[in-house]
Amino acid sequence: MRINFGISWDYQTHYNSVHIYFPLTTPTIVAHPYNYLLFKALGRIIMSDSEARTAREEWGSRFGFLMAMLGAMVGAGNIWRMPFTTGENGGGAFLVAYILLLYLIAVPGLMAETMIGRYTNNGVIGAFKQVLGSKRAQGLGLVVLIVNVALMSYYAPIIGWALYYAGHSVLMTFTQPGFQPQAFWDGFINNPALVVGMHTVTMAGLAGVLVFGIRRGIERVVKWMIPLLVVALVAVSIRGITLPGGMEGVAFVFTPDWGYLTRGSTWVAALSQALFSTGLGWGIALTYGSYLSRYDDVPLGGGLFTAIGNTSIGLLAVFATFPVVFAFGLEPSAGSNLLFISMAQVFPELPGGSLWAIVFFVSFFFATFTSGLGITEVAVTTVSEETRLSRTGAVLASCGAIWLFGLPSAYSSAFLGRMDFMFGSFGLPLATLSIIALVAWKFGPERARVLDLNRNAGIYVGPWWNPVVKYVIPVVMVFILGYGVYSSIGTSNQRLMLLGVAFMAALVVVSTVVMSVVGDEPPSGSAAVPGGDD
C-alpha cells in the first residue's frame, strides 16, 4: 500500500504544530506540538513493514485542553444549583465547607482520573482492560460507559431547552410586548414535537462537532465558547449587582451563618456539590486525559485548574443570578424554573433587556453544550476503540444511541426527573467508585504518583495524595450512596430508590458477564499490562 503524505505548519496557535496528512487513510493525524520529536521519526511512523500506523490524536494546545476540561465540567448544575445550594446552606459557611472539600477530595480525585487516562492512552473500557488485565474486570469500564450514556440521554434534552431559549433570545422573543414566561415555557415543554425536535438538533450539533475529532472538533469549539461564557457571566453579574436591590442577593449568598457548619446536611450538600459539579468519576477526565501527550502536565491542569475553575464559574453564576433574583423578588429555590421562567420574565424589565437575554441564555447554552461534548466523547472514544468503527461511525453510533434513549426524557419531564434521581444518586457514585478503585486499589496510588502523576507535572504531588485517593474518596462515595438510600426511606422516592439500587447492582453483574463473553483477551493472559505511552 502506498501512502502520500504532506506536511503543513499551523500558525493558529503560537506553536509550530505539525499536521500530517494521510490522504489515503481515513484519519488525519494531527500531532501535538510536543510531538515534533515524534515527527522526527516520521519515516518510521508512516511506513514500517508496509503497514500504516496512526498515532492517537492529541490536544493541539494546553489552553484547548484546559478549556475542554472546564467546559465539560461546567454545566447546568453550576448555574441553577450552586447559587441556591450556597444560599440555602448558610452562605459563606457553606462555601467554607465546600472549598475545603473541593481541595481535599475533588482536586486529588480529578488528578487520579486524568492520570489514569494519560497513562493508559485509552477510553474507559480500554483503561480498565489495560490495568486490570481480565476480561471480566472490563465490565466496570462498561458500567462507566453505560452510566455516561444514560446520563447524556436525559442531559441532551436539557441542552435542547437551553438551545431553544438561546434561539428565542436572539429572536428577541423575551422582550416582545405581552410576553408571558410561564405560558411560553408550558407551550414549549408540552409540545412533544418541539422538545423532541430540539433534542434531535442538539444531538446532531454534538455529532457535527465530535465527528471532527479532539483537536479540530472539541478543541476548536471550546476555545471560544468557554472564554465567552466567562465574559458573559461577568457582564451579567455586573449588571445584576448594580440593580436596585441586587446587593441583597449577594448578602443572601455570602453572609456566613456559622451554625450551619455544625449541621450534617451542610456537609452532605457541600460533598455532593464538590464531587458531582466537578465531574469527578464520570469518565470525562479519563477520556480527555487519554489525549494528553507524554510531555503534558496532569495535576496542575487536570486536577487543580479543572476543579477550581469549574467552581469559579459556579461562583460567577451566583453573582449572575442572585442579584437579579433578589432585585426582582423571584423565588431563589426554583431550580431549572429559575432560568426558564423566572429569569425570562426579568429581561423585559431591564434596560437593554434583549441584549442581556442573549448574553444570558447563549452563555447558558454554551455551558450545557460543552458538557454534552465531554460526556458524549466518553462514549465516542470507547466505541471507536472497542469496535471496528471509524471515528465517524463511532460518533454516529454513540449520538444515535443517546438520541434514541433520550426520547423518553425529551417526551416527559417526569421521566427525565426519575432518570436524574436514579443515575445522579446511584449511577454516578458507582462510576466514580469504579474509576477511583481502578487507580487506588489496583494501580496503586504510590505507583501512580511516582510513575506518572509527577511526570512532567506543573506541581509536585506529595505522599499525602495516597491516603486521600485510597481511603477518603472511596469512603465518601460509599457514604453518599448510603446517604442517598437512607434519605429516600419513607419518602415518595423510596420505590424509585429501590429500583435504582437494584438497577445498578444488575448493571454491574450484567456488564461483567457481557465483557467476560465479548471482551478482548488481555495480551499477556491474566496479568495486568503495565502500559504507559513510551
Place this chain on the structure above:
Amino acid sequence: MALSTLTWVSMLVSLLLLPGVAAAVLVRSLRTEERKLALLREQDDVDSYSPRALSDLREWIRANPDDPYAPIARRRYNECVRSLRAIDEPHYDWSDEQIARLELVDE
C-alpha cells in the same frame, strides 16, 4: 443595601480562593507549557521529573524491584537521567551538582 464586613470578607475570600486561584493556575500552566516547548525546540529534549519526583521514583524502584511496573519505572527514570545529562537547560530546578550525582539504574 450595605453589606456587613463579614459578608465582604466572605465574598472576597471566596473570590480569592476560587477565581483568583483558577486564574493563577491557568497563567502558570500556560507559561509552563510555553517554556517547555521553547526548551524542546532548542534542545530536542526536556527533563521529565523534578528533583523531588525523580527521588521518589528512585526510592520506589529500590523498594519494588520485582513490581510488574518496575521495568517501565526504570525506563522512565533512566530516560530522565539521560535527558538531564544531554541538555544544557533543564525545565525543572536541577543544579549541576544534583545532575552529576545521578546514576542510571539497571534496566
